[in-house]
Amino acid sequence: xxxxxxxxxxxxxVIKEVEKLKLKPVLKVCLRIGSLTDIVPDSLIFGFDSxxxxxxxxxxxxxxxxxxxxxxxxxxxxxxxxxxxIFVCPQCESLLIENxxxxxxxxxYIEVED
Amino acid sequence: MPEKISIEKxxxxxxxxxxxxxxxxxxxxxxxxxxxxxxxxxxxTSLLEKTLGKLKDDLKIALVxxxxxxxxxxxxxxxxxxxxxxxxxxxxxxxxxAKMISKSIKxxxxxxxxxxxxxxxxxxxxxxxxxxxxxxxxVLISTTEGDDKPLKYPxxxxxxxxxxxxxxxxxxxxxxxxxxxxxxxxxxxxxxxVFETSCRNGxxxxxxxxxxxxxxxxxxx
Numbered sequence: 001x002x003x004x005x006x007x008x009x010x011x012x013x014v015i016k017e018v019e020k021l022k023l024k025p026v027l028k029v030c031l032r033i034g035s036l037t038d039i040v041p042d043s044l045i046f047g048f049d050s051x052x053x054x055x056x057x058x059x060x061x062x063x064x065x066x067x068x069x070x071x072x073x074x075x076x077x078x079x080x081x082x083x084x085x086i087f088v089c090p091q092c093e094s095l096l097i098e099n100x101x102x103x104x105x106x107x108x109y110i111e112v113e114d
Numbered sequence: 115m116p117e118k119i120s121i122e123k124x125x126x127x128x129x130x131x132x133x134x135x136x137x138x139x140x141x142x143x144x145x146x147x148x149x150x151x152x153x154x155x156x157x158x159t160s161l162l163e164k165t166l167g168k169l170k171d172d173l174k175i176a177l178v179x180x181x182x183x184x185x186x187x188x189x190x191x192x193x194x195x196x197x198x199x200x201x202x203x204x205x206x207x208x209x210x211x212a213k214m215i216s217k218s219i220k221x222x223x224x225x226x227x228x229x230x231x232x233x234x235x236x237x238x239x240x241x242x243x244x245x246x247x248x249x250x251x252x253v254l255i256s257t258t259e260g261d262d263k264p265l266k267y268p269x270x271x272x273x274x275x276x277x278x279x280x281x282x283x284x285x286x287x288x289x290x291x292x293x294x295x296x297x298x299x300x301x302x303x304x305x306x307x308v309f310e311t312s313c314r315n316g317x318x319x320x321x322x323x324x325x326x327x328x329x330x331x332x333x334x335x
Contacts, residue, residue: 002208002240009125017121027116031125038239038269085268086301095304099272105125105243111116 003040006105007047011057013107018056026060028111034067034102036085041066060110069102129244132212136219136247143224145176146326146333147232149246151270152254153263154236157280159187160313161254161322162233163194168323170195173330174226178202178218179233180210187233198222209240212247228330238267249333250275257281258288261295264302271302276309278322283312 014029029048033039041064048062069082073089079100080090087097124130140147152158162177169175176198179187188201200218202210215232222230232248234241242251253274255263258281264271271277277299285292292310299306309325311318 002243005207005209005240006125006243009128013123013125013127014121017119017123021119023119036269036272037243038267039243085265085272087272087303088301095300097304107121107123107125109118109120109122111118114115114117 003043004047004050006039007044007051007062010044010048010062010107011051011055014057014060014110015055017107017110018112024113026057026110026112028061028063029057030063030065030108030110032065032067032104032106032108034104035069036099036102037105039105065108067101067104070100071097072100073097126243126245129212132216133245133247136212136215139219139224140230140247140249143227144334145224145227145230146330147230147246147248147250148276148326149232149234149241149248149251150254151234151238151241151251151274152236152256153238153259156236156254156256156259157313158233158236158254159190161278161280161311162191162196162231164313164316164319165231165323165326166191166194166196168319169229169326170197172327173228174198175229175231176200176219176222176227177231177233178210178215180204180214180235182206182208182235191233198227204235208235208237209244210234210246211244215246228334229326238263238270242270242273249329252276252278254278254280255295257284257290257292259290261290261292262298264295264299268302271299271306274303274306276307276325278309278311280311280313282310282317283315 071082072079076091180202185201191199251274309322
């Protein structure tokens with residue numbers, strides 16, 4: 001039931017923002033989700049659709065942009081794409097890699113009725 | 115035409131806010147905090163029972179034990195000598211969150227605590243998303259699981275600082291290879307500190323508790 005609890009947080013956070021800005025019904029919510037978060041997009045959309053009725057998001061579509069995982073090798077000063085979750089420098093094979101992208105769980109933007 | 119509004123907010127911003135407050139409280143009171151995670155059955159509670167046995171006269175330790183149902187783990191820790199133990203029964207949530215920890219620590223006097231251990235719900239997926247204000251995540255894996263576990267749960271192994279390989283007394287009874295699990299873990303997170311323990315025969319426990327004592331002392335400054 002993990003995605004359900006994330007969906008609930010999405011709805012709560014959007015409702016807070018909408019109330020603050022006194023906005024109209026929401027038509028779309030766009031999330032940015034990193035691949036390292038282990039969140040399954042389809043399950044999240046399912047959870048979102050189950051919880052949105054009777055809220056200002058009842059007409060909203062949840063859209064997810066997936067962010068791939070990027071690592072950084074401080075020895076080589078290079079940023080690179082991480083394949084299969086293996087954090088090894090492609091140049092020097094160092095295992096001491098910093099994680100630059102892939103952990104995002106953000107609400108990027110929403111679209112509201114005109 | 116629908117109107118696009120930029121939000122740029124973390125989904126778990128409320129959890130992160132509370133976790134930030136917790137982190138600041140722990141920093142102010144110089145309490146070293148670990149968030150202990152694993153699959154169900156790896157030995158979190160056993161490791162903590164043994165840890166309490168070795169450290170209860172040296173350090174003041176507070177513990178919270180999270181489970182979907184029952185207070186069994188908290189009761190075991192009290193029987194092992196834990197003086198400041200609280201259960202957190204989630205009733206369905208597969209992870210602990212910062213709100214639950216904030217509520218629990220109200221029952222402790224942080225001035226009196228050296229080490230705070232959060233025994234998370236047995237789950238290698240969901241707890242990795244929820245910051246609890248800890249100094250470090252400690253991921254526990256046992257020799258009765260697959261040695262490819264780190265590759266299967268990269269999020270958790272990446273976010274942890276320590277890996278404890280438990281039940282080493284059972285090495286050889288399955289295909290689990292110690293060198294393989296270390297190699298696999300290193301590919302996900304080359305900075306992981308590794309301990310090997312057996313709660314049944316005591317192997318490796320001294321290394322683990324000595325490291326804890328060191329971290330507690332470092333936090334005190």
